[in-house]
Amino acid sequence: MLISNHFSPNKTREAITITPSRDLTVEDFEQVVLKGATVEISPESLKDVEASYDFLCEFAKHKVIYGVNTGFGPMAQYRVEDNCVKDLQYNLIRSHAAGTGEKIDDRSVKAAMLVRLSAISKGYSGIHPSTILLLKDMINKDIIPVIPRHGGVGASGDLVQLSHLALAMIGEGKVSFKGEIRNTADVFREEGLKPIEVKTREGLSLINGTSVMTGIGAINALKSRQLLEWCICSSAMMNEIVGAFDDYFSKELNGVKKHHGQMYIADEMSRVLRSSKLIARREEHFYNGNGHQQEKEFDRKVQEYYSLRCVTQILGPVYEAIENAIRIVENEVNSVSDNPVIDYKNRNVFHGGNFHGDYISLEMDKLKLAVTRMSMLSERQLAFLFNPNLNKLLPPFINFGTLGLNLGMQGIQFTATSTTAENQMLSNSMYVHSIPTNNDNQDIVSMGTNSALIAKTVIDNAYQVQAIHMLALVQAIDYLQIADKLSDSTRHTYKAIRSIVPVFVEDKPKYEELALICDYIYNNRFE
Structure with missing residues (x-):
């Protein structure tokens, strides 16, 4: 069961314009990367880029500036002669295009391209404006560089992965275009594009930043938020199936716990279930004075299992983790992650380490923990549905056929x-697994791209678990014949899933139907 990663471009959508005064949001990434909107560069941004380039050309004369007329990393102590500075940039790109493994999916790479375009459009990179314009055209034409999964340590940014992006921009390497892997030079020729020519530090500026981890992180954050919506939906359905009490998600109960996320989930559960005819009121069962206090054993459960009763407490911190990830990712998207920073306004060049990916690495570790928690909740609710000794409502494994x-x-x-077990294993931290490299020049690194890629795997896995859960839910609803009593929101979801997989009695392979359900929830939001 795979997550579909093909593009469904819609070029009629309004373009997203990069300007000095407007920050990009994760919603912009949704429009460009997932829905095919185009990108434009404002005249103000191009003016800043050109001013930065002109300043660096003049400022660099008779000065030592890292990556302009010096070697890289631990070889920064070596001066590069003026007649070799352009060769230096090409050498950097070609030598660091050294990734291995399967290619990163096109959506993630396109997101990385948008982050890099945002960063270098701010006028702090000292590069020629033609670099900005080519990257914009590649995004708009869906010319996606082939970037291998393995290589980045996340400090000096995503050097290896971004070198494969830069390699395409100098007309070399491979790109993914219209569903095929092709030579970049051939695609450029067909599309009327010219490779960039190195003028100052185009090579270093293109590869020296956090763009791959941040681009993947933006899509991760978007899809985690969407998965949470589906997790709220399935938890609401679970409570409907058992006829749970409404006080579990009441404002009064949850309001005395001082966490914004818990109240958000409680409000969402209440909203989703407002029109349900299945949710019970405790007052009508245990507070009505009908003699329950005299019974030795109650037929009706006083409280449900934690996976049903504690949804607000479990998903509250998940919601807060996702929202914080979105905030951190958006900050990084709109940051300058070059080194050095070419500050034409203050007429200076500042050396440091803005390429360090700690913010994204730590946030992706936290995000995958939250997503794994969602898959664990789905798995426990699924186990409840399948075990008649727990639910006392359904046959084993919701079996409509002959038992045995x-x-x-x-x-x-x-x-x-x-x-779910794989997600639990993958949720171990990447952020704390720094290994010194680069002759100990990079003696503590973020591993941010690894963290973001592993988080993506966890998210894809969680969607697969959620798809299985959805199939079990609609099967349980049909067994109990309660579809007409569902809330308006959950009934809509029930009908959508049933349009993909009809009620089944006989045993038959389910992998294709599960893939269709997974594709549906991955590409649609629960409203």
Whole structure:
């Protein structure tokens, strides 16, 4: 069961314009990367880029500036002769285009390209404006450099991965274009594009930043927020199936816990379930004076299992983690991650380490923990549905057939359990696994791109678990014949899933239908 990563461009969408006064948001990434909107560069941004370039050309004369007339990393102590400075930039790109492994998916690379375009359009890179314009054209034409997964340590940024982007921009390497992997030079020729010519420090500026980890992080944050919406939906359905009490998500109960996220989830659960005919009021069962206090054992559960009763407490911190990730990612998207920073307004060049990816690395570690928690909640709710000793409502594995002869959803549960276990293992921190490299010049690194890529795997896995959960939910709803009593919101979801997978009695392979459900929830939001 794979997450679809193909583009469905819609070039009629309004263009996203990069300006000095407007910050990009994760919603902009959704429009450009997932929905095919184009990107434009404002005249003000181009003016800043040109001013930065002109300043560096003049300022660099008779001065030593890292990466302009020096070597790189621990070789920065070596002066590069004036007649070799352009060769220096080409050498940097070609030598560092050294990634291995499967290619990063096109969506993630396009997101990385948008981050890099944002960073170098701010006028702090000292590069020629033609570099900005080519990158913009590549984004708009969906010419996506082939970037291998392995290589970046996240300090000096995403050097290796971004070198593959830069390699395409000098007309070399491979790109993904219209569903095919092709030579960059051939695609440029067909599309009327010219490779960049190095003028000052185009090579270093293109590869020296946090753009890959941040681009992946932007899509990760978007899809995590969307997954949370589906997790709220499935948790609401779970409470409907068992006829749970409404005080679990009441304002009065949750309001005495001083966490914004918990109240947000409580409000969302209340909103989703407002029109449900299945949610019970405790006053009508245990507070009505009908003699329950005399019973030794109650037929009706006084409180549900934690995976149903504690949804607001479990998903509250998840919501806050996702929202914080969005804030951090947006800050990084709109930052300058070059080194050195070419500050034409203050007429100076500042050396430092804005390329360090700690913010994104730590946030992606936290995000994957939150997403793994969602997959764990889905898996526990799924186990409840499949076990008649727990739910006391449904046959084993929601089996509509002959028990013993038919197996229902028994096999599906193994997949959910296995995938959740993988998420738990992948949730170990990448951020704290720094390994010194680059002759100890990079003696503490962020591993940000690894963190972002692993977080993406966790998110994709969680969607797969959620798809299995959705199939079990609609099967349970049909077994209990309660579809007409669902809330307006959950009934809409029920119908959508049932349009993909009809009620089933006989055993048959489910992997194709699960893939369709997964694709549906990945590409649609729960409203």
